[in-house]
Amino acid sequence: MARLIQNLNVLLILTTLSGMLSCNFIAPGPIAENETLDGPIEGLTLEQNALFVAGDEAFSATFTSKTGLGPTFVATSCGSCHTADGKGHPFTTLVRFGQADTTGNIFLTRGGPQLQNRAIPGHTPEQIPDGATSAKFTPPAVTGLGFLAALTDEQILANADPNDSDGDGISGRPNYIDPPDFFQPQWFHQPRAGKIIGRFGKKAAAVSLLHQTVNAYNEDMGITSDFRMEDPINYAVANQSTDMVADPEVSAAVVQNVVFYIRTLKVPVRRNERNPEVIRGQQFFSELKCVACHLPEWKTPESDIGVLSYQTFYPYTDLLLHDMGESLDDGYTEGIALTSEWRTPPLWGLGLSKDAQGGEYFLLHDGRAGSIEEAILFHGGEADKSRQLFTQLTNEEKEALIRFLESL
Amino acid sequence: MKTYMSISLSCVFFFALIILSCVPPAMAQDKQAPKDSLVITLNMDAVYNRPFLQSGKSPIAIGGYVEVNSDYAVTDGITEGLSFHMQRLTLFMSSTIKQRIKFLTEIEFEDGTEEINIEFAALDFELHPLLVIRGGIIMIPIGAFNQNHDGPKWEFVERPLSATTIIPSTWSNVGFGLHGKSYQGDWVWGYEAYLTNGFDDTIIDNEHGKTWLPATKKNPSRFEESFNGTPMSTLKTAIRHRKIGEIGLSWMGVVYNKFKDDGIIVDDKRRVDVVVVDYNKTIKQKLYITGEWAWTFIDVPDTYSQQYGRRQTGGYTDVVFTFLKKRMLGWDNARLNASVRGEYVDYNMDEFNETGSKIHDEVWGINTSLSFRPSLQTVIRVNYGYYWETDLLGNPPSKTARIQFGFSSYF
Numbered sequence: 001m002a003r004l005i006q007n008l009n010v011l012l013i014l015t016t017l018s019g020m021l022s023c024n025f026i027a028p029g030p031i032a033e034n035e036t037l038d039g040p041i042e043g044l045t046l047e048q049n050a051l052f053v054a055g056d057e058a059f060s061a062t063f064t065s066k067t068g069l070g071p072t073f074v075a076t077s078c079g080s081c082h083t084a085d086g087k088g089h090p091f092t093t094l095v096r097f098g099q100a101d102t103t104g105n106i107f108l109t110r111g112g113p114q115l116q117n118r119a120i121p122g123h124t125p126e127q128i129p130d131g132a133t134s135a136k137f138t139p140p141a142v143t144g145l146g147f148l149a150a151l152t153d154e155q156i157l158a159n160a161d162p163n164d165s166d167g168d169g170i171s172g173r174p175n176y177i178d179p180p181d182f183f184q185p186q187w188f189h190q191p192r193a194g195k196i197i198g199r200f201g202k203k204a205a206a207v208s209l210l211h212q213t214v215n216a217y218n219e220d221m222g223i224t225s226d227f228r229m230e231d232p233i234n235y236a237v238a239n240q241s242t243d244m245v246a247d248p249e250v251s252a253a254v255v256q257n258v259v260f261y262i263r264t265l266k267v268p269v270r271r272n273e274r275n276p277e278v279i280r281g282q283q284f285f286s287e288l289k290c291v292a293c294h295l296p297e298w299k300t301p302e303s304d305i306g307v308l309s310y311q312t313f314y315p316y317t318d319l320l321l322h323d324m325g326e327s328l329d330d331g332y333t334e335g336i337a338l339t340s341e342w343r344t345p346p347l348w349g350l351g352l353s354k355d356a357q358g359g360e361y362f363l364l365h366d367g368r369a370g371s372i373e374e375a376i377l378f379h380g381g382e383a384d385k386s387r388q389l390f391t392q393l394t395n396e397e398k399e400a401l402i403r404f405l406e407s408l
Numbered sequence: 409m410k411t412y413m414s415i416s417l418s419c420v421f422f423f424a425l426i427i428l429s430c431v432p433p434a435m436a437q438d439k440q441a442p443k444d445s446l447v448i449t450l451n452m453d454a455v456y457n458r459p460f461l462q463s464g465k466s467p468i469a470i471g472g473y474v475e476v477n478s479d480y481a482v483t484d485g486i487t488e489g490l491s492f493h494m495q496r497l498t499l500f501m502s503s504t505i506k507q508r509i510k511f512l513t514e515i516e517f518e519d520g521t522e523e524i525n526i527e528f529a530a531l532d533f534e535l536h537p538l539l540v541i542r543g544g545i546i547m548i549p550i551g552a553f554n555q556n557h558d559g560p561k562w563e564f565v566e567r568p569l570s571a572t573t574i575i576p577s578t579w580s581n582v583g584f585g586l587h588g589k590s591y592q593g594d595w596v597w598g599y600e601a602y603l604t605n606g607f608d609d610t611i612i613d614n615e616h617g618k619t620w621l622p623a624t625k626k627n628p629s630r631f632e633e634s635f636n637g638t639p640m641s642t643l644k645t646a647i648r649h650r651k652i653g654e655i656g657l658s659w660m661g662v663v664y665n666k667f668k669d670d671g672i673i674v675d676d677k678r679r680v681d682v683v684v685v686d687y688n689k690t691i692k693q694k695l696y697i698t699g700e701w702a703w704t705f706i707d708v709p710d711t712y713s714q715q716y717g718r719r720q721t722g723g724y725t726d727v728v729f730t731f732l733k734k735r736m737l738g739w740d741n742a743r744l745n746a747s748v749r750g751e752y753v754d755y756n757m758d759e760f761n762e763t764g765s766k767i768h769d770e771v772w773g774i775n776t777s778l779s780f781r782p783s784l785q786t787v788i789r790v791n792y793g794y795y796w797e798t799d800l801l802g803n804p805p806s807k808t809a810r811i812q813f814g815f816s817s818y819f
Contacts, residue, residue: 028484064614064615076713091801359802
């Protein structure tokens with residue numbers, strides 16, 4: 001009898017284990033497409049998929065002092081600022097300083113425009129020089145940026161109204177930027193006096209994803225590349241780089257792979273878009289004239305990456321600068337933007353922000369808003385009318401609007 | 409994809425099932441498996457408490473063990489497929505040179521020939537059982553697993569996370585020290601005290617992006633010279649009662665960074681200290697419980713990235729139950745064991761300066777095992793584990809399920 005029980009025990013354990021392993025429930029399933037920002041655009045070729053993977057690996061790679069990190073830096077990898085390709089956290093929020101008006105940054109020879117607030121052991125982080133104004137910038141989500149990069153300047157300019165000719169109180173204008181030496185204009189660029197329309201960054205100070213990526217490698221991580229060969233200098237230590245790793249610390253190929261990765265990240269996929277409350281919230285979004293800046297729909301022209309061509313997408317931005325009023329004026333700016341002007345941030349992926357920010361919202365350019373409602377209430381300047389209309393909504397109506405924004 | 413995953417999981421398990429479930433009459437006559445030692449031993453004895461073969465009058469005894477396994481893991485629905493892993497081939501040699509003078513070495517080939525390490529190569533001079541001088545490459549007596557890590561002794565293919573990522577097992581370094589034991593009835597007490605080379609600054613400057621003590625093992629010159637001229641101190645004491653079990657307390661600490669170069673001070677001195685409690689108990693030769701818990705304290709510069717934690721903790725407990733012990737497949741006293749391991753590591757116990765919220769960077773895991781032991785020296789095991797890994801910010805954890813099948817045996 002005892003022997004029988006023993007054998008039954010064995011059989012029971014083996015059967016249970018076998019059953020567990022044969023079923024899918026023991027292995028975690030994939031995360032739903034609309035619950036994650038990560039992943040490539042559908043329809044890439046096999047070769048493009050391989051490039052995407054190479055870029056993803058480079059995006060995640062952590063730099064060390066031996067691979068070129070610093071000596072002063074903000075973050076050790078692209079992925080540490082853009083966790084899961086989403087918005088950043090106060091932990092990796094940048095500080096930029098030195099430009100208080102449209103005449104340019106007068107602190108470039110004293111470490112501007114970006115503060116490297118950390119340093120590898122044995123080195124000293126940078127300090128903001130006396131007299132320099134500054135602003136904090138929370139890293140943005142990086143998904144869908146290839147679609148925004150594919151748009152023509154003509155499309156962006158079509159929505160500009162710098163003198164508010166239509167009298168609606170909204171006067172978006174592009175930020176014109178001196179491009180870096182390595183920038184090569186494409187057919188869709190319309191230079192003006194040698195300057196190019198900026199599309200990326202809180203002040204639209206980066207003219208292309210390559211420009212943004214090269215700067216991020218250099219100013220966020222202290223990594224030199226074929227495109228930018230000098231490490232950040234901490235002028236409080238010496239008037240020269242104190243990095244001991246041979247340059248470039250990453251090759252042009254690595255940078256280009258990362259650019260390809262960012263260009264081919266999918267757009268955020270909506271959730272609950274058919275929910276009646278979400279639909280109602282979308283109506284309020286239009287009625288409050290939020291769409292005047294957070295322009296919902298765009299269509300790409302022909303692109304060198306086939307799957308980016310002729311695609312309709314919904315980023316909820318016009319890529320233009322708008323005056324956001326005193327409460328969002330930090331006294332710092334870039335390009336020809338005023339200190340109170342900010343580029344309209346895309347709202348797509350807003351509902352997934354918390355899953356990249358540690359379960360909390362850190363919204364607006366510096367993460368000062370802890371909720372969507374708080375972010376709306378910080379709107380001023382050109383958005384003041386919309387803010388006032390928002391405050392007149394009932395709680396249920398506000399909730400519907402927020403549900404809509406969270407569905408993006 | 410799902411179908412492929414199911415088929416692969418089923419194949420691995422089916423293979424294991426065939427081997428584990430066949431219990432036919434005796435196929436071969438084998439000698440009785442070695443009896444458990446009647447002498448009370450401590451974890452610190454593990455290095456000599458291994459099967460060795462000695463030929464004729466040769467002064468050298470040799471032995472070793474091998475570990476090979478298959479691995480199939482799925483993380484959030486994504487798998488890299490099934491792979492096979494030649495995890496370790498380890499060779500031991502020991503020699504009693506003269507009465508109370510012993511030498512032992514352990515050389516390990518890990519992942520094929522990717523890593524070849526001398527894990528132990530030390531000479532013992534016994535002046536008294538309480539006073540043995542040891543010198544050479546020493547397996548640092550931190551916790552229990554580091555000294556008692558041989559694959560055939562464990563029911564799990566995977567080593568405990570805390571033992572390999574908080575404590576960098578197998579952690580050896582070169583130096584000198586003392587150890588000894590004292591017996592009193594059912595009690596035995598032992599101690600170890602060593603000065604060795606220590607860590608280097610890669611523990612907070614590495615591609616893992618977190619405080620990672622194992623990073624220092626990549627320094628090829630650590631057996632040649634100290635990174636900064638400061639010796640690491642290690643102290644361990646353990647006490648065991650034949651019926652109650654063993655408990656050990658250990659500490660190692662050292663300045664880990666290069667604070668002086670060519671006689672010029674280039675940095676502040678910064679320390680790393682590790683404290684570990686370990687325990688094990690056997691109940692009626694059927695139930696075996698073992699585990700350890702570690703705490704690490706690292707002086708990380710305030711101006712460096714907070715992703716490199718100043719405090720870490722982690723531990724595990726294994727519970728092994730022998731539910732069948734009989735003659736199986738021709739092996740006397742063969743055993744079937746069912747085991748479970750619970751484990752946790754927190755790589756960063758600090759809080760963000762910017763928000764005051766907790767820095768996460770932690771892993772929870774539960775691992776189960778079904779193992780067959782034809783003898784105490786050989787184990788055939790199938791493991792299924794599930795892990796929840798949370799990033800620095802505390803975003804929703806990534807989930808990994810892993811099934812492993814493997815052999816490990818002394819030879």
